[in-house]
Amino acid sequence: MSVSEIKLAGPDITEHEIALVEQVLRSGRLSIGPMLERFEDAMCLRLGRTRAVGVSSGTAGLHLALVALGIGPGDEVVTTPFSFIASANVILYVGARPVFVDVDPKSLNMDPARVEQAITPRTKAILAVEALGNPSHMAEYEAIAKRHEIPLIEDSCEALGGRNAGRPCGSFGRVSVFGFYPNKQITTGEGGMIVTDDDRLADRCLSLRNQGRPASKDVGDGGIATGSWLAHERLGFNYRMDEMSAALGVGQMDRLDKILAKRGAVADMYFSALSGNAHLVLPNVDDRSEMSWFVFVPRLESTFGGEERDRIIAGMRRHEIGAANYFPCIHLQPFYRERFGYKEGDFPIAERVSQRTIALPFHTGLTPQDIDLVSQTLELMIARETHLRGEEWS
Numbered sequence: 002m003s004v005s006e007i008k009l010a011g012p013d014i015t016e017h018e019i020a021l022v023e024q025v026l027r028s029g030r031l032s033i034g035p036m037l038e039r040f041e042d043a044m045c046l047r048l049g050r051t052r053a054v055g056v057s058s059g060t061a062g063l064h065l066a067l068v069a070l071g072i073g074p075g076d077e078v079v080t081t082p083f084s085f086i087a088s089a090n091v092i093l094y095v096g097a098r099p100v101f102v103d104v105d106p107k108s109l110n111m112d113p114a115r116v117e118q119a120i121t122p123r124t125k126a127i128l129a130v131e132a133l134g135n136p137s138h139m140a141e142y143e144a145i146a147k148r149h150e151i152p153l154i155e156d157s158c159e160a161l162g163g164r165n166a167g168r169p170c171g172s173f174g175r176v177s178v179f180g181f182y183p184n185k186q187i188t189t190g191e192g193g194m195i196v197t198d199d200d201r202l203a204d205r206c207l208s209l210r211n212q213g214r215p216a217s218k219d220v221g222d223g224g225i226a227t228g229s230w231l232a233h234e235r236l237g238f239n240y241r242m243d244e245m246s247a248a249l250g251v252g253q254m255d256r257l258d259k260i261l262a263k264r265g266a267v268a269d270m271y272f273s274a275l276s277g278n279a280h281l282v283l284p285n286v287d288d289r290s291e292m293s294w295f296v297f298v299p300r301l302e303s304t305f306g307g308e309e310r311d312r313i314i315a316g317m318r319r320h321e322i323g324a325a326n327y328f329p330c331i332h333l334q335p336f337y338r339e340r341f342g343y344k345e346g347d348f349p350i351a352e353r354v355s356q357r358t359i360a361l362p363f364h365t366g367l368t369p370q371d372i373d374l375v376s377q378t379l380e381l382m383i384a385r386e387t388h389l390r391g392e393e394w395s
């Protein structure tokens with residue numbers, strides 16, 4: 002019997018999406034066409050926002066949000082060290098300085114009290130992340146930003162479908178951004194979406210994604226050079242989303258509730274398999290929030306260290322189980338250390354947590370048998386570590 006790998010992540014794509022992408026390919030209109038607007042409208046409807054701008058990645062969307070808000074050299078942006086690196090890199094792209102604040106040990110999102118303390122006259126925005134999909138504190142960050150009259154940029158790349166304080170993730174930011182890489186709740190291959198209720202910002206993003214061309218819809222016939230196609234009002238980028246990606250996005254949005262329900266069922270299976278293990282802290286959702294499961298990331302309890310965690314992950318990988326260490330802290334990445342002089346101990350809560358997290362395989366293709374195998378293998382590797390220490394085999 003051959004053992005096949007249990008992958009960390011994977012997309013959920015059906016004939017519905019394939020038919021929509023095929024329709025685009027047969028139409029001959031591969032960029033700047035009707036599918037992108039359909040996808041943008043679907044996102045607006047779902048989130049209750051008035052404007053959406055599809056872009057080539059979540060990172061591109063965050064970058065444009067910062068440019069559109071006029072954030073640049075000399076400015077500070079308060080953000081989290083416990084995230085995928087893109088959420089801090091975009092601050093560097095515009096020449097501003099990320100000001101990290103430590104996280105709340107339960108939600109693993111920025112501690113709201115520390116956000117408040119970190120704000121200075123140079124702070125031009127708060128960039129909040131629903132880390133690992135956890136929607137906690139979004140309404141609090143929104144209130145802090147409002148009180149200080151600075152924008153909240155919401156990086157919702159991991160949180161499509163989640164809710165906090167009765168509202169959807171992606172509705173809290175002056176600008177909110179989603180990403181659709183194949184490990185996210187829905188995918189477009191590569192792709193992202195900026196959402197906002199601010200027409201001026203949305204128009205600026207429309208122009209910025211399209212080489213600084215005027216935001217009006219008059220862009221020639223599918224982007225063939227005619228009059229206004231060669232007029233550039235500002236320094237822009239090519240951050241457009243193509244029609245094949247948008248078609249995939251339309252199909253995924255049609256099935257969003259089904260996909261989220263399937264992901265929720267996988268999370269439930271992990272909870273029942275692992276909740277009895279005293280060495281694990283399972284993901285925590287506060288009672289004002291509803292989780293949309295992006296990943297399933299338990300962490301080892303506080304007596305464990307990074308080396309033990311890494312051995313556990315390596316042990317799982319030997320069994321062809323795609324476990325991973327989500328996330329290493331951003332401030333400890335080599336070029337952040339070099340550029341800003343960060344060191345271990347600067348954000349101790351985030352560091353302690355990130356040394357003990359284990360991302361387990363998480364996607365809609367997992368069977369109950371897969372979940373059992375992953376859970377049992379995880380428990381075996383944990384038991385080996387505790388045994389090494391001379392503790393009882395548990």
Ligand SMILES: *Cc1c(COP(=O)(O)O)cnc(C)c1O
Nearest residue numbers: 058059060085087158180181182
């Ligand atoms: C995935 C992700 C991004 C970037 O999305 P891409 O589409 O891969 O560029 C940004 N922030 C967070 C928190 C993410 O998880």
